[in-house]
Amino acid sequence: xxxxxxxxxxxxxxxxxxxxxxxxxxxxxxxxxxxxxxxxxxxxxxxxxxxxxxxxxxxxxxxxxxxxxxxxxxxxxxxxxxxxxxxxxxxxxxxxxxxxxxxxxxxxxxxxxxxxxxxxxxxxxxxxxxxxxxxxxxxxxxxxxxxxxxxxxxxxxxxxxxxxxxxxxxxxxxxxxxxxxxxxxxxxxxxxxxxxxxxxxxxxxxxxxxxxxxxxxxxxxxxxxxxxxxxxxxxxxxxxxxxxxxxxxxxxxxxxxxxxxxxxxxxxxxxxxxxxxxxxxxxxxxxxxxxxxxxxxxxxxxxxxxxxxxxxxxxxxxxxxxxxxxxxxxxxxxxxxxxxxx
Amino acid sequence: xxxxxxxxxxxxxxxxxxxxxxxxxxxxxxxxxxxxxxxxxxxxxxxxxxxxxxxxxxxxxxxxxxxxxxxxxxxxxxxxxxxxxxxxxxxxxxxxxxxxxxxxxxxxxxxxxxxxxxxxxxxxxxxxxxxxxxxxxxxxxxxxxxxxxxxxxxxxxxxxxxxxxxxxxxxxxxxxxxxxxxxxxxxxxxxxxxxxxxxxxxxxxxxxxxxxxxxxxxxxxxxxxxxxxxxxxxxxxxxxxxxxxxxxxxxxxxxxxxxxxxxxxxxxxxxxxxxxxxxxxxxxxxxxxxxxxxxxxxxxxxxxxxxxxxxxxxxxxxxxxxxxxxxxxxxxxxxxxxxxxx
DNA sequence: GAAAAAAATGTAATCGTTTACATAGAAAGA
DNA sequence: TCTTTCTATGTAAACGATTACATTTTTTTC
Numbered sequence: 082x083x084x085x086x087x088x089x090x091x092x093x094x095x096x097x098x099x100x101x102x103x104x105x106x107x108x109x110x111x112x113x114x115x116x117x118x119x120x121x122x123x124x125x126x127x128x129x130x131x132x133x134x135x136x137x138x139x140x141x142x143x144x145x146x147x148x149x150x151x152x153x154x155x156x157x158x159x160x161x162x163x164x165x166x167x168x169x170x171x172x173x174x175x176x177x178x179x180x181x182x183x184x185x186x187x188x189x190x191x192x193x194x195x196x197x198x199x200x201x202x203x204x205x206x207x208x209x210x211x212x213x214x215x216x217x218x219x220x221x222x223x224x225x226x227x228x229x230x231x232x233x234x235x236x237x238x239x240x241x242x243x244x245x246x247x248x249x250x251x252x253x254x255x256x257x258x259x260x261x262x263x264x265x266x267x268x269x270x271x272x273x274x275x276x277x278x279x280x281x282x283x284x285x286x287x288x289x290x291x292x293x294x295x296x297x298x299x300x301x302x303x304x305x306x307x308x309x310x311x312x313x314x315x316x317x318x319x320x321x322x323x324x325x326x327x328x329x330x331x332x333x334x335x336x337x338x339x340x341x342x343x344x345x346x347x348x349x350x351x352x353x354x355x356x357x358x359x360x361x362x363x364x365x366x367x368x369x370x371x372x373x374x375x376x377x378x379x380x381x382x383x384x385x386x387x388x389x390x391x392x393x394x395x396x397x398x399x400x401x402x403x404x405x406x407x408x409x410x411x412x413x414x415x416x417x418x419x420x421x422x423x
Numbered sequence: 424x425x426x427x428x429x430x431x432x433x434x435x436x437x438x439x440x441x442x443x444x445x446x447x448x449x450x451x452x453x454x455x456x457x458x459x460x461x462x463x464x465x466x467x468x469x470x471x472x473x474x475x476x477x478x479x480x481x482x483x484x485x486x487x488x489x490x491x492x493x494x495x496x497x498x499x500x501x502x503x504x505x506x507x508x509x510x511x512x513x514x515x516x517x518x519x520x521x522x523x524x525x526x527x528x529x530x531x532x533x534x535x536x537x538x539x540x541x542x543x544x545x546x547x548x549x550x551x552x553x554x555x556x557x558x559x560x561x562x563x564x565x566x567x568x569x570x571x572x573x574x575x576x577x578x579x580x581x582x583x584x585x586x587x588x589x590x591x592x593x594x595x596x597x598x599x600x601x602x603x604x605x606x607x608x609x610x611x612x613x614x615x616x617x618x619x620x621x622x623x624x625x626x627x628x629x630x631x632x633x634x635x636x637x638x639x640x641x642x643x644x645x646x647x648x649x650x651x652x653x654x655x656x657x658x659x660x661x662x663x664x665x666x667x668x669x670x671x672x673x674x675x676x677x678x679x680x681x682x683x684x685x686x687x688x689x690x691x692x693x694x695x696x697x698x699x700x701x702x703x704x705x706x707x708x709x710x711x712x713x714x715x716x717x718x719x720x721x722x723x724x725x726x727x728x729x730x731x732x733x734x735x736x737x738x739x740x741x742x743x744x745x746x747x748x749x750x751x752x753x754x755x756x757x758x759x760x761x762x763x764x765x
Numbered sequence: 766g767a768a769a770a771a772a773a774t775g776t777a778a779t780c781g782t783t784t785a786c787a788t789a790g791a792a793a794g795a
Numbered sequence: 796t797c798t799t800t801c802t803a804t805g806t807a808a809a810c811g812a813t814t815a816c817a818t819t820t821t822t823t824t825c
Contacts, residue, residue, distance in 0.1 A: 086811055097775045102813060112773060132538040134811035137479040138780060144486075144518070152500045162494050165521055174518045174535055176486070179507055193516055196474040306703050339707040361648050362704055365681040428781055439805045444783060454803060476781035480810060 085126045094122040105130060136198075145175045145388065146194045149205035150182050150273070154304065154332065156358040157205055159377035160228060164203060167385030173200070173392075182269050182304075184208040191215070195222070201388050205229050209272050224391045224398075226384040229375075230275040231403050238387065240380045240402040244275045247373050247406045248282030248329070251355055254408055255325045256290045259416040260353065263287065264298040264323040266312050266333055271301070279329045279357065298323060302333060309336025317344055324417035325353035331360045331372055338366060338413065349415035359409050368412025376404045427468045436464040447472060478540075487517045487730065488536045491547040492524050492615070496646065496674065498700040499547055501719035502570060506545060509727030515542070515734075524611050524646070526550040533557070537564070543730050547571050551614050566733045566740075568726040571717075572617040573745050580729065582722045582744040586617045589715050589748045590624030590671070593697055596750055597667045598632045601758040602695065605629065606640040606665040608654050608675055613643070621671045621699065640665060644675060651678025659686055666759035667695035673702045673714055680708060680755065691757035701751050710754025718746045 087101040094101070096119060103110050104119040111119070122128075136142045145168055152158050165175050176194070180187035187208050194202065201224040207215050219225035219237055230241040248265075255263050265283040270276040280299065287294050297319065302308040309328060313336070316322050328334035334356030341348050348354055348368060356363060356372035363370040383402055390396040429443040436443070438461060445452050446461040453461070464470075478484045487510055494500050507517050518536070522529035529550050536544065543566040549557050561567035561579055572583040590607075597605050607625040612618040622641065629636050639661065644650040651670060655678065658664050670676035676698030683690050690696055690710060698705060698714035705712040725744055732738040 087813095088811075098812075099776080099814075100774060103774085106813085110773075115773080130538045131540070131811055132535075133475065133479045133482075133484055133540055135813075137475040137782090137810090138812040138814085140475075140780065140813095142475055152494060152504050153497075155495075155497060158494045158500060162521055165519070166523070169520070169532070172535070174520070174532075174539070176516045177507070177519050178511070178516070179504055181508070190511070190516075193474075193514070196472045197516070198473070198475055306707060335704070335707055342709060362677070365648060365677055366707075367684060367709055430781075440782075441784075441806080442804060445804090448783085452803075457803080473781055477783075479780090479812090480782040480784085482783095482810065 085128050086131070087128075090119065090122050090126060090128055093126065094119045140198065141200055142198045143173060144197065144199050145173050146197075146199045146202040147175055147177045147205075148180055148187065148190070148202065148207060149177070151179050151304065152177070154330070154358075155360045155362070156331070156375055156377045157229075160205060160381040163378035163381030164385045165381075167382050168389060171389050173389070180208065182208070182272065184210045184272070187211050188214070191218070199223060200392055201225065203228060203384055203388070206273055206275050209274055209277075212274070224388060226388060226400075228380050228384055230278070232401070235401060236399055238384075238391075238398050238400045240384045240387070240400070240404070241275075242375065242380075242404045242406045244278040245282040245285070248279040248327070248357070249286045250282075251327060251357070251373050251408055252283045252286035253290070254410070255327065255353065255355060255414060256286065256292065258325070258353065258414060260323075260325040261292055261417075262295065262298070262321070262323040262325070263292070264295075264300065264316060264326045265329070266300045266302055266309070266326065267329040268302050268304040268308070268333065270329075276329055283327060295321065295323075304330060304332060306332050306336035306339070309333030310340040311336075313337035313340035314344070317341075317346060322352070325355070325414065327355045327357075329357045331356035331358040331363050331370060334370055334372065334413075335362065335366055338370070348413050351418065353414040353417070355414055363409070364411060370409075371411045371414040372409050374407045374409050376406070379404060427470050428473070429470075432461065432464050432468060432470055435468065436461045482540065483542055484540045485515060486539065486541050487515050488539075488541045488544040489517055489519045489547070490522055490529065490532070490544065490549060491519070493521050493646065494519070496672070496700070497702045497704075498673070498717055498719045499571075502547060502723040505720035505723030506727045507723075509724050510731060513731050515731070522550065524550070524614065526552045526614070529553050530556070533560070541565060542734055543567065545570060545726055545730070548615055548617050551616055551619075554616070566730060568730060568742075570722050570726055572620065574743075577743060578741055580726075580733075580740050580742045582726045582729070582742070582746070583617075584717065584722075584746045584748045586620040587624040587627070590621040590669070590699070591628045592624075593669060593699070593715050593750055594625045594628035595632070596752070597669060597695065597697060597756060598628065598634065600667070600695065600756060602665075602667040603634055603759075604637065604640070604663070604665040604667070605634070606637075606642065606658060606668045607671070608642045608644055608651070608668065609671040610644050610646040610650070610675065612671075618671055625669060637663065637665075646672060646674060648674050648678035648681070651675030652682040653678075655679035655682035656686070659683075659688060664694070667697070667756065669697045669699075671699045673698035673700040673705050673712060676712055676714065676755075677704065677708055680712070690755050693760065695756040695759070697756055705751070706753060712751075713753045713756040714751050716749045716751050718748070721746060 087098045091098045091101045178190040203226045205228045227239040232239045267276045270280045356370045359372045359374035387400045429440045433440045433443045520532040545568045547570045569581040574581045609618045612622045644654050698712050701714045701716035729742045
């Protein structure tokens with residue numbers, strides 16, 4: 082026989098399709114013996130629930146969507162994994178879209194998701210150009226969660242941290258070590274709000290300390306080890322290289338570390354390097370990378386749990402979580418040469 | 424007005440729903456002016472295709488599924504990203520399931536996928552216990568692709584490399600350097616076929632060279648930096664530690680490197696360490712990690728492209744690609760102490 | 766023990782596309 | 796000109812679950 086449907090099951094169990102449907106979704110509504118009878122027939126017939134038909138009928142898919150720039154960032158993957166673990170345990174599969182920092186691609190993927198009537202979406206940021214569209218979506222169409230940053234508008238759900246403050250503090254940390262010539266390298270600062278905020282935090286800290294940001298001290302790289310390496314080489318070839326460089330991602334920082342080793346520059350004796358993310362490798366490179374710890378997995382877990390609560394009508398939101406970040410002072414930052422404050 | 428459907432579009436354009444449907448899926452079947460008329464109405468009405476209804480009607484979802492143990496492995500993520508990029512560009516979204524090396528979880532996720540009638544599935548290996556079920560699925564239910572290993576049965580699609588041979592060669596490389604006391608550390612060798620094969624390759628190389636595998640020289644760890652570190656400590660505390668250790672993943676190897684540094688053991692002077700995967704970090708640690716390069720992205724691209732071809736009925740398969748791997752000799756392996764063969 | 770309330774179950778319309786099949790009109794072949 | 800063959804389009808029956816509403820059965824209340 083062809084695959085059995087609830088109609089077949091209903092007939093065999095001597096009940097209506099409504100009852101079979103309820104056995105699937107609201108078993109508590111059924112009398113225990115009816116439930117058992119239906120379940121027995123299902124088992125015996127190897128019934129497989131047709132999620133397409135169910136979603137279609139309910140006019141809402143039970144799939145969730147996650148938008149993130151790239152799974153290559155180990156830290157963002159950490160968010161994705163934790164998120165998936167939580168929503169998965171509640172039976173929600175998740176479609177992951179890597180937007181690859183491509184504005185157009187992101188738009189296309191969002192259209193695809195709208196066509197599928199996902200029940201909820203998560204955004205680990207988005208391209209600045211698509212923000213208005215995405216906020217409209219979050220307002221009118223489905224529950225959405227924004228991760229990895231805070232939002233000023235309190236009508237949206239977010240689980241993030243203060244990117245501005247995190248970078249302000251790390252910059253301050255470098256200043257307190259005695260550095261005056263500090264450079265900053267972001268990735269896609271013009272297209273990703275959280276990176277822009279990081280740069281702003283750095284700027285503000287410099288300003289507040291009365292320090293100059295020299296020509297060429299703010300750079301924008303592509304994300305990835307190789308690009309960190311390339312940036313570092315550029316700095317090293319400057320007539321007046323900075324005494325400390327703050328990279329807005331650990332990947333960049335570790336690439337820079339690699340460039341230093343190749344160039345025979347000692348870290349932190351000759352130059353200080355700081356990162357951002359606290360990826361697992363950060364404490365395993367040598368010297369251990371001084372960086373800012375981002376609570377990636379926790380953001381994923383919280384967003385996932387809140388989404389479940391929203392979908393189950395347990396809570397309404399909006400949910401807004403601002404998580405703390407921590408400066409992980411390890412081995413790559415020290416006072417600048419010829420400076421013995423202590 | 425509520426969201427327009429093809430019925431609305433059909434009315435407004437003065438055509439039948441069949442024509443609208445064709446405008447969406449087979450535009451070449453329509454007369455150019457009819458097509459334009461329909462498309463204009465769609466644009467003007469902000470029509471959004473209802474993929475749930477479409478999939479339901481077609482009795483086949485246009486979503487693909489990817490099963491992998493964990494996105495924490497940077498190299499496996501590389502496969503996922505490449506795969507996603509290819510199938511995404513053809514309009515196929517992808518549901519990613521991280522099975523977390525959990526047999527039961529993997530089974531549950533597979534059931535969920537069957538309920539959704541995915542049009543195809545990719546497996547970066549699977550738990551040994553679930554192999555029979557999954558092969559049945561691949562045989563009867565939908566196109567499936569197996570990645571990261573070769574298969575003996577030529578009726579399935581795979582894009583992989585020879586795990587046995589790769590490890591045989593790396594072990595041979597260590598033997599050729601003069602090592603006799605070589606240890607091997609896998610992760611989940613009893614549950615993941617490709618890891619088991621790696622171990623077998625190591626065993627065979629040792630046997631062929633007439634070397635003994637001492638007590639405690641084959642270990643099984645959990646995947647992750649920390650566990651590599653822990654394993655290394657265990658080896659270092661042995662009365663007769665090996666002179667070389669081959670870790671079946673770079674994460675483990677880099678964790679081990681870290682343990683050596685902490686213990687004041689020099690690599691490769693005091694002990695040689697080899698990895699497997701060639702993750703991006705491998706060449707950025709110090710000393711550069713000697714490892715086996717796995718063509719992760721390429722496997723993803725090939726599998727994705729073949730799947731598209733199958734779904735479009737361009738080719739039929741089965742597809743079987745055995746890709747070459749390469750030993751990346753870097754800085755962590757050298758002849759053992761007191762041995763000057765050259 | 767009758768009425769009211771609650772629990773369990775049934776009826777049947779509904780969701781929006783797809784597609785096999787039918788048909789009309791145009792082009793090609795005789 | 797009359798078939799025959801294409802091409803473009805229309806008709807309408809699926810697909811399989813959900814759920815508002817109706818009905819029956821059971822329990823509670825007085």
